Amino acid sequence: MDVKQLQTFIVLARLLNFRAAAEELNYSQSTVSDHIRNLEQELGVKLFERIGKKVFLNEEGNKLISPAQKMLQDAEEIHELFNKGEKVHGDLRIGAAETLCAFWLPPLLKEYTKIYPKVRIILKMADCLEFHELLEKNIVDVAFSLHDESKRKDLFQIDIFDDSTVFVASPDHPFSTFKKIAMDELENQSFILVESESGYTMELKKLFKKLNVQVDAIMELGSIEAIKQCVKEGLGISFLPRIAVDKEIKNGELVILPVETDNILIHAKMVYHVNKWMSSPMEALKELVLLKKNTKSSMQKK
Template identity: 50%
Template sequence: MNVKHLEAFLTVARLLNFGEAARTLNYSQSTISEQISGLEEYLGTKLFERIGRRVFLTEQGKKLFPFAERIVRDAEELKNLFNDSTIISGSLHIGAAETLCAFWLPPLLKEYRQLYPKVEINIKVGNCVDFPQWLQQNSIDVAFSLNDESKQQQLRQIELFHGETVFITSPDHELSTGLVLELENLAGQTLLLPEGYCGYPMDLKNLLEKEGVKANMIMQFGSLESIKQCIKNGLGVSLLPKIAVEEEIKRGEIISLAWNGQDIPIQAQVLFHRDKWLSPPLAALEKLILAKIGKKKDQ
């Protein structure tokens, strides 16, 4: 038995899915299965059982869980005790909304990598509504989200920024004629929006529903770049963060539409689980975030 076997056990126990555990730990599923089998052989007991396609902890597995958590935590603290305190190493598992991955996270992660080159960074792009569960399952260490989770007591939230969104379309679209866009002008239009159930795309959908405005079609994309390419080719209208489309607007590839409706801002937060141990890599990330936020507030 070694600590990696216990880490595999904890990940499978939290996710109850060998495939998800393998992706979280960047192992093959066969490696995870071998580690669990080795641990079961060492302890002389069955830790998981499969019923159909579902995985469950056995009673023995439930008994092992708190001991495994303590051993893994102690092993990490022991390793850090003898590491050069000036050199931060380890790994970070980050959950992030695709919108933030497209324009806000890259400069932050670039600076982080320059400061802490020995930290391995893993990004899991997802839907904001999934982040609280991922944090609870410990499949990620931190989340960059567009959802306000301040009411969830188990989460700690730091506000990152408020930004503008803009309606955009192609230069030859019927709405690009200089009119001031009203909500009713979106009736019968094709809307291209980031997929998901939170943040500014959901705010727009809720506003349309509230006012009884029906689009011809709402196409959802997992990539902002895909949306921008489709807009350039005249497929419809979109609402995106202004910072994500400024260069294309300057080049005249797409048009920003004047909007005479309710403000639909982008609001970003970073989320931590209150029970999560702040490892040196995670503590360093939070320190860098707070420093960047402080600089912006001072400007």
């Protein structure tokens, strides 16, 4: 069975769009169609339903996903057996939370690509709660998340670092000159928060509820950069990881509000599926992450 046809099938099953699949695979659309047609002829079944311009995975196609992924992983492992003497190469598909994708991951990937220039990195930004499915379906090889997956037996996670969170506002906000701010003083204030069902945003909401603090309004946005712009314009207060606002605080575009409350930490983690075969690019990434983590720990102890 042609491995390229199976790879095309897996990508098309995920995207359900021939043009998008062709772009991701760097094939022509006709090549994608040929791969699927030849695979269907070999198996003697239809894998997709085509209704107008829309494509749907049918029952036979669903049955093929798991064994196709296994065959692709086996093929990758076989190639790796005979390439031990070569430099690390191949594709590495990474999922990342926006905070990590924008403010922590770029320097790591810069160093990684400098050491391993033959690795092609495919980066996908997603909500932390999506990573379990993305890893389970082998859409990404590894994820950098802020969500604790320790209760999941099918995922392995490595703690990378912790970071503090801060309340921020524009320098013109009435609270910007306060030396101390009690939580109940946030009553009737407008907040602009990250749209998420987990992590530090949910922890703040739980804290408001526990202390019976009724805020005036909560605007939720999917982009941290958009949130910071809204806060700069004086539309409200936000609550973000310190790593995400360091630049604006240093430039005087935002100020930290001295809210008296227990610090809510973010916990950055590297996550991958327990059944995932560790390719050489993935193993190299894991080693670099652990090296960075251990180096940082040693410096903190000093």
